[in-house]
Amino acid sequence: xxxxxxxxxxxxxxxxxxxxxxxxxxxINVERAQIDSSEGEALIDIPDEACTVVKEGxxxxxxxxRVLEDIISLDESRCIDCGACISxxxxxxxxxxxxxxxxxxxERCVLCGRCIEICPQxxxxxxxxx
Amino acid sequence: xxxxxxxxxxxxxxxxIRDGNARVVTAEEMPVIVEELGEEGALREIDVVTTGTxxxxxxxxxxxxxxxxxPPIRMERVWLNDVEAYGGIAAVDxxxxxxxxxxxxxxxxxxxxVMEDFVSGKTVExxxxxxxxxxxxxxxxxxxxLLENLNEATMVNPRNGYQRYNAATxxxxxxxxxYMGMLLPNCGNITFSGSxxxxxxxxxxxxxxxxxxxxxxxxxxxxxxxxxxxxxxPAGGFGTLMVTADMKKMSxxxxxxxxxxGYGVTLYVGLGIPLPVLDLETVRSTAVRDEDITVDIIxxxxxxxxxxxxxxxxxxxxKSGCVELNGEEIRTSPLSxxxxxxxxxxTLKAWVEEGKLDLxxxxxxxxxxxKAHPMRETAQGPRVLDIMDRRVFSIGQDEEIRSAAQxxxxxxxxxxxVIDSSGKLVGIVTTYDISKAVVxxxxxxxxxxxxxxxxxxxxxxxPVDIAVRKLEKHNISALPVVDRELRVIGMLTAMNLGxxxxxRWLK
Numbered sequence: 001x002x003x004x005x006x007x008x009x010x011x012x013x014x015x016x017x018x019x020x021x022x023x024x025x026x027x028i029n030v031e032r033a034q035i036d037s038s039e040g041e042a043l044i045d046i047p048d049e050a051c052t053v054v055k056e057g058x059x060x061x062x063x064x065x066r067v068l069e070d071i072i073s074l075d076e077s078r079c080i081d082c083g084a085c086i087s088x089x090x091x092x093x094x095x096x097x098x099x100x101x102x103x104x105x106x107e108r109c110v111l112c113g114r115c116i117e118i119c120p121q122x123x124x125x126x127x128x129x130x
Numbered sequence: 131x132x133x134x135x136x137x138x139x140x141x142x143x144x145x146x147i148r149d150g151n152a153r154v155v156t157a158e159e160m161p162v163i164v165e166e167l168g169e170e171g172a173l174r175e176i177d178v179v180t181t182g183t184x185x186x187x188x189x190x191x192x193x194x195x196x197x198x199x200x201p202p203i204r205m206e207r208v209w210l211n212d213v214e215a216y217g218g219i220a221a222v223d224x225x226x227x228x229x230x231x232x233x234x235x236x237x238x239x240x241x242x243x244v245m246e247d248f249v250s251g252k253t254v255e256x257x258x259x260x261x262x263x264x265x266x267x268x269x270x271x272x273x274x275x276l277l278e279n280l281n282e283a284t285m286v287n288p289r290n291g292y293q294r295y296n297a298a299t300x301x302x303x304x305x306x307x308x309y310m311g312m313l314l315p316n317c318g319n320i321t322f323s324g325s326x327x328x329x330x331x332x333x334x335x336x337x338x339x340x341x342x343x344x345x346x347x348x349x350x351x352x353x354x355x356x357x358x359x360x361x362x363x364p365a366g367g368f369g370t371l372m373v374t375a376d377m378k379k380m381s382x383x384x385x386x387x388x389x390x391x392g393y394g395v396t397l398y399v400g401l402g403i404p405l406p407v408l409d410l411e412t413v414r415s416t417a418v419r420d421e422d423i424t425v426d427i428i429x430x431x432x433x434x435x436x437x438x439x440x441x442x443x444x445x446x447x448x449k450s451g452c453v454e455l456n457g458e459e460i461r462t463s464p465l466s467x468x469x470x471x472x473x474x475x476x477t478l479k480a481w482v483e484e485g486k487l488d489l490x491x492x493x494x495x496x497x498x499x500x501k502a503h504p505m506r507e508t509a510q511g512p513r514v515l516d517i518m519d520r521r522v523f524s525i526g527q528d529e530e531i532r533s534a535a536q537x538x539x540x541x542x543x544x545x546x547x548v549i550d551s552s553g554k555l556v557g558i559v560t561t562y563d564i565s566k567a568v569v570x571x572x573x574x575x576x577x578x579x580x581x582x583x584x585x586x587x588x589x590x591x592x593p594v595d596i597a598v599r600k601l602e603k604h605n606i607s608a609l610p611v612v613d614r615e616l617r618v619i620g621m622l623t624a625m626n627l628g629x630x631x632x633x634r635w636l637k
Contacts (some may be wrong), residue, residue, distance in 0.1 A: 080184070080386055080398060080467045084311045086451070087319035087463035095451075100469040118312045120186070120388035120398075120465070 001051055002031070002107070005042045007063040009035070017042065020057040026050040031110045043068065043110055070106035071127050072115070078123035085115040085124065136173075136410065140491055143177045143406045147485055152177040154404075154482045156475040157333050157416055164417040172413045178482050178489065179416040181330040182347070182402035182474030185323050185466025186388060188309070189289035189360065190397045191227040192245060192377050195281040196256060198222055199273075204266035205258035209233065210244045217258065221266060225286075228387075228397035240395030242387035245285075248277040249349070250382045283377035285348060289359040291371040291401050293331035294425050297322035297448055297462070299440060299455065302431035304603065307392020311465050313430055317440070317455055320427060320462040325471035326420040326445030330403040331369045333416045339405045340371070341492020347402035347478045348373050350381030352487055355403065357494050363502040371496075373401060384474065398467075402474040404482050406489050420446035427455065433596050435504060514597050515590035517629040518611050518620035524549050527556055527578035534577050535564050545608040547618045548581045554616045557581030587612045588622055594630065597622055 007016060021028050026046055033042040046054050055065045072093065081102045086094045091108040094115070116124045146152040155163065157179050164172045194215070196205075199222075208217040208224040212234045215224035230241040247254055253274045262269045277283055299320045300306045300313035307313075311321045326332070334340045342357040353375025362370045384400030405416060425448075426439035443453055449468070452459050481487050523541035525534050527548050538546055538561055548557035559581045567580045574580050588597040588609040597609055601624065611620035 081469040082185075082398075082467045083464045084321070085463070087321065087461040088312045088314060100467075100472070114312070118307075118391045120311075120390055120396075121386060122389065 001048050002043060002045050002068040002110070003051075003055065003058075004066050004068050005044060005058055005063050006039065006065075007041075007061075008039050010038060014061065016058060016061040016063055017044065019061060020054060024050065024053050024057050026054050028054065032112070068109075068111070070104075070109075071111060072104060072106050072109050073125050073127045074102070074104050075123045075125070078121045080121055080123075082120060084118060084120055088114050088118060090114075136170075138173065138177075138406075138408050140406055140408065140489060143408075144489055146177050147482060147489070150483075152483065154178040154180060154479045156472070156479055157181045157328050157405075157418070158472065158475065160413075160417045161327070161419045164413060169410050169413045169417075172417070173407060173410055176407050176413075178479075179333065179405045179407060179412075180402055180475045180478040180482065181333050181405065182328050182400070182471045182476075182478060183291060183325040183330065183466065184384065184400045184470035184474055185325070185398060186309070186390070186396045187287060187290045187292075187399040187401075188229050188396045190245075190285070190287040190399055191225055191241060192283055192285045193219075194224050194226060194283050196222045196224075196275065197279075197281050199268060199271055201268045202266050203258060203260050203268035203271050204263060205260055205271070207259045209257045210241075210254050211239065211247065212255075212257075213239065213241050213244050215241070215244075229395055231395060237389055237391075237394055240387070240389075242395050242397035245377070245397065246382060246385060246387040248283065249377060249380045249385050251276065277378055280378075284374060285351075285353070285377050285380070286356070286372070286374045287348075287359075287399065288372055289361055289370045290373050290399055291330050291359070291403075292324060293329060293335065293364070293367060293369040294326075294423055294445075295323045295368075296425045296439075297427045297443060297453075298430050299427050299460070300431045301429045301440075306430055307390070308430050309390050309393045309396065310430065311390060311463075312392075317458075317460055320448070320453055320455070320460050321465055322425070322445075322448045322462060323464065323466045324445070325466060325468055326423055326449065327418050328468075328471050328475055329423075330401065331364075331371065332418055332423055334403075334405055334412075335364070335367070335369070335415060336411075337364065337369065337492075337496040337498050338415075339408070339412065339491065340403055341496045342494025343490060344403065344492055345487040345489065346373055346375070347384075347400065347474055347481070348375035348380070349377075349385035349400050350383060350477075351375040351377070351379035352481065355492075358496045361502045362497070362500065364496075364498045365501040368502075369496070369498075371401075384470065400470060400474045402478040404478055404487060404489060406491075420444060420449060427453070433599070512594040512630060513590065514588050514592045514594060514611055514622055515620075517594060517626045518590070518622045519626055520620050522547070522618050522620060524618055525559070525577055526551070527576070527581065529577050531564060531567050531575055531577060531580060534559055538564065543608075543621070543623075545610075545621065545623065547585070547610045547621070548577055549618065555585060555587065555610055555612055555618050557583045558585045558610065585610060587616075589613070590619065594627070598627065 029045040204221040215226040228242040232239040298310035356372040359370030386398040524547045608623040
């Protein structure tokens with residue numbers, strides 16, 4: 001599963017992800033990260049069963065963590081099942097079913113935003129955060 | 131003894147439709163039917179084959195008649211929701227083209243959106259200007275209109291239903307935004323358009339059944355083929371159709387405005403044509419399979435008209451989701467909707483069965499031999515060699531940063547190409563790079579330590595417009611002009627572009 005980890009760097013450059021990997025033994029895959037001098041945000045992928053322990057570990061080090069679930073939203077009334085999103089997605093989120101209907105496999109998404117940008121019908125958007 | 135039927139008349143087929151005995155199938159079903167029944171069996175059994183496609187067709191639009199206002203106006207310039215329509219027809223007629231961009235909302239709204247808004251029952255604001263005449267004294271008008279308020283809204287699409295369309299990829303190292311969608315760098319994806327074996331012309335490539343006067347499904351309305359489309363090129367396998375139908379009968383399910391990011395507005399059109407199965411030749415042509423329809427994969431990274439083909443593929447390959455290119459599996463995706471193309475063919479099948487369309491043979495034949503030719507250009511646009519700066523200041527990569535600074539000052543330039551010992555371009559330094567090196571003195575003391583190694587270049591023969599695109603895309607202000615051996619023979623800077631103004635190129 002995927003988690004969005006946000007942390008402040010004001011307290012110094014603590015290697016919090018590395019710390020959690022060492023403490024928990026869970027192998028964390030960083031899929032996307034944006035870090036500047038004051039704060040950082042990382043999108044990490046971890047095994048489902050390790051969710052609680054990783055979340056706790058990161059929170060203890062001062063990061064805020066939220067689970068990323070089906071973050072891409074498809075407006076079925078706009079989508080025409082053209083498939084323009086399929087080949088540009090780095091995560092293979094989109095595919096056709098046997099009837100050429102577009103299928104969205106949202107849990108693979110790493111929020112790169114490409115599909116939202118290129119959808120000819122403007123049918124894709126990022127779900128509002130709860 | 132079975133008598134073999136070698137031909138059926140259109141009257142026989144119409145009679146069967148009237149009697150409710152006609153067997154109508156979609157073009158997708160035909161290959162299997164012919165396999166099972168044989169060609170003669172299929173001819174006996176099947177009366178009509180329906181086709182369908184649903185894709186972006188830029189060359190679309192509609193003639194609109196608004197009725198006369200009081201006092202009357204002869205509209206000279208016309209806007210619908212701020213999208214300009216062509217008003218150079220009669221007083222209250224206009225043609226709204228699908229790709230025309232909104233004057234205020236640019237890429238997000240255009241003629242296609244106006245058409246979709248009309249069809250979906252929304253209000254559209256009409257604004258028009260006139261100089262005023264004795265018979266048409268009014269000079270301005272602004273009013274809100276629904277589709278039902280118009281006398282006529284007749285869609286007339288100059289070029290629809292391409293027989294097939296070449297697939298697209300991009301060999302350059304940057305992402306391209308094209309009418310074929312987003313093309314990732316280094317041939318990272320392939321896009322294609324068209325419904326393959328369901329495409330109307332693909333099922334009648336000799337135009338024996340498709341021609342002027344033949345009924346068609348257009349955006350959910352019963353319409354008609356007018357004749358050959360513009361840029362019709364059947365000799366090369368790229369025939370097109372001009373089609374028409376009443377917009378008031380259209381449905382949003384089969385007419386959709388779309389925005390191709392970085393390109394502009396276009397219209398997704400649903401088009402289908404029913405084909406009466408008259409003879410064995412019709413059976414054979416409608417039994418076409420995706421495997422039989424080949425197109426080229428074109429490299430859109432080359433910014434000229436004659437883009438190179440990287441390989442030939444069939445629609446079966448393209449629809450499989452993956453195509454091999456230079457030893458790598460590249461993902462493909464369509465831009466047209468096969469699902470909706472099927473819906474077009476199914477709807478058309480129901481229409482034929484219900485007798486909603488009157489099947490006829492072409493009253494005007496479509497030419498099958500012509501080939502579209504490129505534009506005749508009587509004047510060549512400016513090329514880089516016309517405006518480039520021929521004084522070249524360059525510097526060796528092993529020289530000191532200080533000498534680079536001196537050269538920049540002496541040349542009164544901001545860009546200094548860096549060359550190796552054989553004179554080949556290997557990098558570029560700018561006044562910015564040097565200032566940075568001065569402010570943050572580190573280990574760097576040679577030009578090669580601070581130069582940018584990835585240099586965007588141009589050539590003498592390159593059209594200035596292409597070079598300008600490079601400057602814009604990379605957010606830079608100069609391009610070294612290189613020859614085949616990568617030797618710098620000039621510089622093109624933003625300053626040189628000034629020569630275009632007031633010079634002979636703008637006359």
